Amino acid sequence: MQKDQKSINLLPGCEGVASLTQETYQSILINLIRVLCFHFIHYHMKERKNLLEKAFEDLGVGKMFVKDQDLKIKNCWHFTTDGNAVDTMFYDKEDFKHGMNRIHTVWSNYDILILAFALMDTHIHFILYGEFDDCNKFIHEYVRRTSMYISNRYNERHKFSDIPIHHQVIDTDRYLKYAICYTLKNPPVGGINYTAWDYPWSSGPLMFRNPDTWAAPAWKFSQREETFSRRKQMVLMKTHRTEISPIQMIGDMIFPGEYVAVDLAEMVFKSIRSYNFFLCTTKESDIESRGGAISHLSLPIQELRQHKNEICMSLFNVRDIRNLNTQQRLKLAKTLKARYNSSDKQILRLCGLKYNEAKHLL
DSSP states (O other), rough: OOBBBBBSSSSSTTTOOOOOOOHHHHHHHHHHHHHHHHHHHHHHHGHHHHHHHHHHTTTTTTSSOOOTTBOOOOOOEEEOTTTTTOOOOOOOOHHHHEEEEEHHHTTTTSSEEEEEEEOOOOOOEEEESSSSHHHHHHHHHHHHHHHHHHHHHOTTTTTTTTEEEEEOOBBBBBHHHHHHHHHHHHHTTTSSSSOOTTTTBGGGGTTOOOOTTTTTTTTTHHHHOOOOOOOHHHHHHHOOOOSSSSSSETEEEEEEEEGGGGHHHHHHHHHHHHHHHHHHHHHHHHOHHHHHHHHOOOOOOHHHHHHHHHHHHHHSSSSOOOOOOOHHHHHHHHHHHHHHHHHHHHHHHHHHHOOHHTTTTT
């Protein structure tokens, strides 16, 4: 491609071809990329074309990268529930699987885009694009339906009725990259034996995956389209809503690519190299400096939970803290604190006590 300081020839080697200014050429290139990207995204989200086009502008996806300059963005939010308020949100794989399908059910009712999410056993993270009212309603409705599910399965009524839900405004493209990577890194940082790209209860496995090698995840080859009867929808999705179009499935779980705008999330980073950079460099302090909170663990959560069950059996001859009263839970928390190096916040969370109420009692 021949170019000088003023112009760029679109057809190198051809004499007499009209030349374009560099700014015009970049504008054409960006619009071409935009059209191709939307064509790919619409495979799963055709009905949200207008929202995707608006997100493209609001998130600055089509703008050129300028080194050391943050790009202002809007209508983007990081929502999370308070992990200190409950001992558990998801008890087993069945709970997580229903929790994943529940995302699709609730998301279908709101004009929002999900850029990233992670379901942890004690809390949840969502990076959302859309008007604040819609995003806020989505997260509250998701928590409400999760509470109903837990009530029906475990007879724990109104367990999440008072759970605090926090949000942060994401106002720059750099902070959006931090927030996405922080969300996807939450499981391994919490001591769970997964990497950020293979934790099954998040959108991490969707990011920048290549289907053309043996290293491709199994879901790249096992998706199938299904159109469900009304009865089967009620059983699978716990909803009376009727789906018109076929849904991509993996086993009995809705493929997360149905409700996660993963192509848009990838475009935020612009390249795999950029994504890997932010995934490796994002720190908890990058989020906490904006008002976020996460416990700094000295002991992996899975290991601490195992010790909790052992001590619970030793002291009270039960394994489930739901059978303990407040005084017994406090005794359990004090024993954990005396034996293991972990934060007060994490210990009280595992014992089903609210940090703000019990932190002065340890």
